[in-house]
Amino acid sequence: MISRRHFLHATAAAHALAVASGLGPLGRAAAQQRLSEQDILRFEPLGQVTILHVTDIHAQLMPLYFREPSINLGVGPAKGKPPHLTDQAFRDHFKVGGGTAEAHALTADDFTQLARTYGRMGGMDRVARLISAVRAERGADKVLLLDGGDTWQGSWTALQTRGDDMVQVMNALGVEAMTSHWEFTYGEDRVKELAEKSKAAFLAQNVRDNEWQEAVFEPRKTFEKGGAKIAVIGQAFPRTPIANPRWMIPKWEFGLREEDIQKQVDEARAEGADVVILLSHNGFDVDAKLATRVNGIDVILTAHTHDAMPGVVTAGRTILVASGSHGKFISRLDLDIRDKKVSGYRYKLLPVFSDAITPDPSMAGLIDAIRKPFAAELAQEIGRTESLLFRRGNFNGTFDDLIAQAMLAERDAEIALTPGFRWGATLLPGDPITFDAIANATAITYPACYRMEMTGAQLKDVLEDVADNIFHPDPYFQGGGDMVRVGGVGYAIDVSAPMGRRISDLTLLKTGRPLEASKAYTVAGWASVNQGTQGPPIWDVVKSHVARHKTIRIEPNAAVKVTGA
Amino acid sequence: MAGPIVYRTRRNVLHMAALAAATSVIAPSLSKADSKAVEAEIKKLYDGKAMSEGRIKLDVPQIAENGLVVPITVDVESPMTEQNYVKAVHVYADGNPLPGVLTFRFSPLSGRASASTRMRLAQTQNIVAVAEMSDGSLFTTKAEVKVTIGGCGG
Numbered sequence: 001m002i003s004r005r006h007f008l009h010a011t012a013a014a015h016a017l018a019v020a021s022g023l024g025p026l027g028r029a030a031a032q033q034r035l036s037e038q039d040i041l042r043f044e045p046l047g048q049v050t051i052l053h054v055t056d057i058h059a060q061l062m063p064l065y066f067r068e069p070s071i072n073l074g075v076g077p078a079k080g081k082p083p084h085l086t087d088q089a090f091r092d093h094f095k096v097g098g099g100t101a102e103a104h105a106l107t108a109d110d111f112t113q114l115a116r117t118y119g120r121m122g123g124m125d126r127v128a129r130l131i132s133a134v135r136a137e138r139g140a141d142k143v144l145l146l147d148g149g150d151t152w153q154g155s156w157t158a159l160q161t162r163g164d165d166m167v168q169v170m171n172a173l174g175v176e177a178m179t180s181h182w183e184f185t186y187g188e189d190r191v192k193e194l195a196e197k198s199k200a201a202f203l204a205q206n207v208r209d210n211e212w213q214e215a216v217f218e219p220r221k222t223f224e225k226g227g228a229k230i231a232v233i234g235q236a237f238p239r240t241p242i243a244n245p246r247w248m249i250p251k252w253e254f255g256l257r258e259e260d261i262q263k264q265v266d267e268a269r270a271e272g273a274d275v276v277i278l279l280s281h282n283g284f285d286v287d288a289k290l291a292t293r294v295n296g297i298d299v300i301l302t303a304h305t306h307d308a309m310p311g312v313v314t315a316g317r318t319i320l321v322a323s324g325s326h327g328k329f330i331s332r333l334d335l336d337i338r339d340k341k342v343s344g345y346r347y348k349l350l351p352v353f354s355d356a357i358t359p360d361p362s363m364a365g366l367i368d369a370i371r372k373p374f375a376a377e378l379a380q381e382i383g384r385t386e387s388l389l390f391r392r393g394n395f396n397g398t399f400d401d402l403i404a405q406a407m408l409a410e411r412d413a414e415i416a417l418t419p420g421f422r423w424g425a426t427l428l429p430g431d432p433i434t435f436d437a438i439a440n441a442t443a444i445t446y447p448a449c450y451r452m453e454m455t456g457a458q459l460k461d462v463l464e465d466v467a468d469n470i471f472h473p474d475p476y477f478q479g480g481g482d483m484v485r486v487g488g489v490g491y492a493i494d495v496s497a498p499m500g501r502r503i504s505d506l507t508l509l510k511t512g513r514p515l516e517a518s519k520a521y522t523v524a525g526w527a528s529v530n531q532g533t534q535g536p537p538i539w540d541v542v543k544s545h546v547a548r549h550k551t552i553r554i555e556p557n558a559a560v561k562v563t564g565a
Numbered sequence: 566m567a568g569p570i571v572y573r574t575r576r577n578v579l580h581m582a583a584l585a586a587a588t589s590v591i592a593p594s595l596s597k598a599d600s601k602a603v604e605a606e607i608k609k610l611y612d613g614k615a616m617s618e619g620r621i622k623l624d625v626p627q628i629a630e631n632g633l634v635v636p637i638t639v640d641v642e643s644p645m646t647e648q649n650y651v652k653a654v655h656v657y658a659d660g661n662p663l664p665g666v667l668t669f670r671f672s673p674l675s676g677r678a679s680a681s682t683r684m685r686l687a688q689t690q691n692i693v694a695v696a697e698m699s700d701g702s703l704f705t706t707k708a709e710v711k712v713t714i715g716g717c718g719g
Contacts, residue, residue, distance in 0.1 A: 241630040465714045
């Protein structure tokens with residue numbers, strides 16, 4: 001049970017959110033030291049049941065570097081509260097020492113130096129090892145392993161096998177239920193096929209066929225663990241048909257469907273569930289609001305926004321868990337259940353430090369077998385980077401700057417638009433840029449790099465629209481993701497202004513002159529949600545740009561001026 | 566996979582669809598797509614009669630997945646007896662070139678004043694529903710539907 005001492009009240013919040021903090025023994029043991037496997041796994045078990053949660057792995061089978069954001073603004077009720085804290089503020093809040101292994105895992109400053117000290121994170125063979133260890137210690141019949149989705153997309157092998165490699169890996173891992181978002185970008189038929197092949201129940205209460213409004217997937221499933229009945233309700237990303245191509249899933253409707261979640265909770269309780277879990281891909285802020293509006297959810301396992309927090313957030317009786325992304329972390333949540341209620345819990349975010357963890361041999365073998373047919377292609381060194389290439393951040397990332405520069409040069413455009421995806425591995429200065437690395441930032445099923453004309457006014461509309469999807473003060477209007485990255489153009493943004501008035505001072509960087517509203521500019525971009533988009537796949541565009549320059553150097557990007565934060 | 570979970574029966578949906586199709590009488594026509602002006606025009610259509618809030622449940626998505634077919638359901642609280650029933654529900658979209666979108670007509674035989682259909686919305690706007698009761702009283706409610714180009718997710 002979390003004692004009073006361990007509670008840090010965020011503020012007298014509108015949402016009544018409170019934060020339970022602490023890395024437990026790990027934080028204290030670790031200052032300036034590498035962690036051992038035992039340090040990572042150390043946990044005093046509690047109650048009858050252990051929930052393990054992984055999410056947003058984005059098909060990353062191999063250990064990687066992944067830099068967390070240095071800018072992650074919260075708006076409205078989320079302003080200045082976890083997970084919208086970065087660097088020193090994050091470390092202060094969660095009592096993480098600067099320069100420690102956890103600081104490296106969870107924050108962005110001094111990333112290169114700490115990455116060289118503490119090494120890569122993740123790797124599904126390491127994830128498998130930790131999960132086996134928890135099962136062995138706790139008893140497999142007491143452990144429930146859940147996956148929050150965004151699992152089948154994000155690498156070259158996942159794209160080439162159309163998600164099959166990840167289904168094999170997650171089956172081997174013994175995942176019992178999952179929900180979904182990017183999975184849907186393989187199209188209706190393929191998703192159904194893989195959902196059948198997956199041993200995990202594919203749960204999505206909010207996906208309906210648009211003719212009869214019938215559930216397309218199982219909405220929830222009950223598991224018996226440690227003598228307790230645990231109902232798991234699946235919630236797919238509600239805005240999939242807006243954020244991703246609707247034409248790939250033309251017969252399905254999504255949406256938040258809050259009232260239907262309530263019905264699922266009530267039905268589960270009526271069937272005698274001791275614990276109700278929402279396995280969600282809503283995004284953290286959406287779930288924080290939902291927790292205050294839907295009654296009777298014990299735990300929300302959040303996903304989508306890629307937040308990693310070494311402590312839970314509570315809203316009323318509901319516990320919110322944020323397990324990070326890319327296989328960097330596994331969440332362990334022990335529940336003490338008495339009289340059909342969660343009477344206590346203990347939580348730890350297990351950091352998957354690749355160098356400290358012995359790879360699970362059978363998972364390592366499976367990963368080798370999956371990558372072997374593509375090995376030569378993946379290992380191809382296209383160039384090298386002198387700069388840290390990362391993606392996360394609300395307004396830009398150096399990897400996105402590289403993609404934008406590639407589009408401007410290779411597609412002979414004045415302006416480049418590259419989406420604010422939160423997935424994709426980080427490269428350290430001096431690292432080779434392999435085809436594997438390029439694919440990790442670009443592998444999607446709608447990769448065409450288009451070239452078209454757009455007026456200054458149209459570009460402003462696009463930026464306003466995307467900004468409203470990120471900085472709308474009501475989380476239910478937020479879509480997750482970050483601002484679309486703009487190459488060739490600078491702008492100012494007031495994140496606290498209303499829709500239509502956030503963006504100003506659009507400037508064509510090449511000339512230093514304001515963008516003209518009625519003038520047409522040549523724009524290159526990728527990941528268009530429109531059917532029939534023409535152009536070469538984005539990985540080829542980036543590849544030929546890197547091949548041409550061999551050495552990549554990205555200067556700090558000062559083209560976006562942010563106010564109102 | 567478990568059997569499909571359906572909260573609205575097929576028969577119900579068919580019934581509603583048939584009903585929606587049968588009501589070809591469109592709400593009195595307006596032509597100005599401006600939120601305030603449309604509100605004033607709606608008031609005029611009902612001779613400036615007082616409209617109360619409530620009784621209507623207007624179910625539209627906060628964010629449209631597809632502006633071409635935005636689902637709408639109206640459900641008005643009423644005993645639906647000969648003495649006390651909902652005569653009609655008029656729906657207006659204040660950003661449409663012709664804001665009068667549709668009218669659902671009911672009788673005591675309808676049993677329930679509830680109907681669904683889909684409408685086309687080109688941009689973010691308010692949907693206004695006005696229910697006419699058998700005693701001549703009016704109820705209204707409104708909801709905003711956001712039509713967005715999206716933004717790419719995590």
